[in-house]
Amino acid sequence: MRVRKIKKLGLFEKPTRIEFLENLSPHLGGPNIYMKRDDLIGEALGGNKVRKLEYLLADALSKNADVIITTGGPQSNHCRITAGICAKIGLKCVLVIGGAGKYEYEGNLMLDRIFGAEVIFSGTRDFDAIPAIMEKTAEEFRKKGQRPYIIPLGGANGIGALGYLEAYLEIQKQMKAAKIQFSSITIANGSGGTQAGLETGKLISGGDADIIGISVLFKKAKIAGIVFKDIYETLGVLGISGKKPGGINVFDEYIGKGYAIPTPLTLEAIKLMGRKEGIVLDPVYTGKAFGGLMDLIGKKKFSKKDNVLFIHTGGYPGMVNMRAEHVSAIVK
Ligand SMILES: Cc1ncc(COP(=O)(O)O)c(C=O)c1O
Structure with a gap:
């Protein structure tokens, strides 16, 4: 498999474990639910972005970069993990933060500073305007003789996606070893x-x-x-031509009022996962995604015999997005 030949940083032990949600599955009365614990990847408090950054930062190092510039919202897990790994491997990290509010140094934003990143508040909510700001920032470093490397929002490009191509291959091996077949894999x-x-991963293997x-x-x-563009970029990075992605399944009906605003279903998912399994879901990504999965289970999208896999992609510092009214909706 060509992906094994591509350079990456070896930052954590693979595979991450898969566990059966033995209390929550019967409680929801649907399929057998399994969880892949990418939240337990330890680096910089972990989560899915570590997998992407293993490839992106190895690429940056191979190009002799000395400054990493990336972007995200004030509570970006991607920014926090980029800052943490840059600290470890000795690269300067500059974060161009999207959003127009006045932000406290709490949660991920606090961790960005602990990891020593330089934080630039862009003052704009328009993420389409941010690539130009990152490019301008990069130009300033170039003028000083430095070698900046820009990572796009969420590390989403053909190199970053290799991290989850590898995770897909990992899941296939785990299924074989455990003699189990997952009928679906759900992610935020x-x-x-x-x-x-x-x-x-599915397309090529x-x-x-x-x-x-x-x-x-x-x-x-x-x-x-965006997903189709990234699939083609990833195939390009691997030098594979002649493969065409079919349709993809994305549900957008669980976004609610907007990004990082938990819905009643998100809060229900956080509560049930906490009470039945002792596992924490965050209100921005995994809580919303698991709430969506619960809704699909309720709508009988899966049979009782199905084994379904949910990848827990981390995001614990995002708990700062839980406001008093969210907490009281859970504990009432
Ligand atoms: C905890 C967590 N889960 C899921 C995602 C979504 O991953 P992607 O941006 O690759 O769609 C993110 C992205 O920031 C994340 O931080």
């Missing part, structure tokens, strides 16, 4: 890279599991376009 979809990686993305940010038409 933010910038699209995680889904693109899984889809590319086969398998029957449906990949289900629960969008937490973009409407279906926009995110589907």
Whole structure:
């Protein structure tokens, strides 16, 4: 498999474990639910972005970069993990933060500073305007004789997606070893890279599991376009031609009022996962995505015999998005 030949940083032990949710599955009365614990990847407090950054930062190092510039919202897990790994490997990290508010140094933003990143508040909510700001920042470093490397929002490109292509291959091996077949793999979809990686894995190595993305940010038409673009970029990085992605499954009906605003279903998912399994879901990504999966189970999208896999992609510092009214909705 060509992906094994591509350079990556070896930052954590693979495979991450898969466990059966033995209390929650019967409680929901649907399929057998399994969880892949990418939240337990330890690096920089972990989560899915570590997998992408293993490839992206190895690429940056191979190009002799000395400054990494990336972007995300004030509570971006991607920014926090980029800052943490840059600290470890000795690269300067500059974060161009999207959003127009006045932000406290709490949660991920506090961790960005602990990891020593330089934080630039862009002052704009328009993420389409941010690539130009990152480019301008890069130009300033170039003028000083430095070698900047820009990572896009969420690490979503053909190199970052290799992290979840590798995770897909890992899941296939785990299924074989445990003699179990997953009928679907569900993930939170933010910038699209995680889904693109899984889809590319399926495209090149086969398998029957449906990949289900629960969008937490973009409407279906926009995110589907981004995922397709990333799949083609990933195939390009691998030098594979002649493969065409089919349709992709993305649900955008669980976004609610917007990114990082938990819905009643999100809060119900956080509560049930906490009370039945002692596992924490965050209100921005995994809580919203698992809430979507619960809704699909309630709508009988799966049979009782199905084994369904949910990838827990981390995001614990995002708990700061839980406001008093969210907490009281859970504890009442
Ligand atoms: C905890 C968590 N889960 C899921 C995602 C979504 O991943 P992607 O941006 O690759 O769609 C993110 C992205 O920031 C994340 O931080």
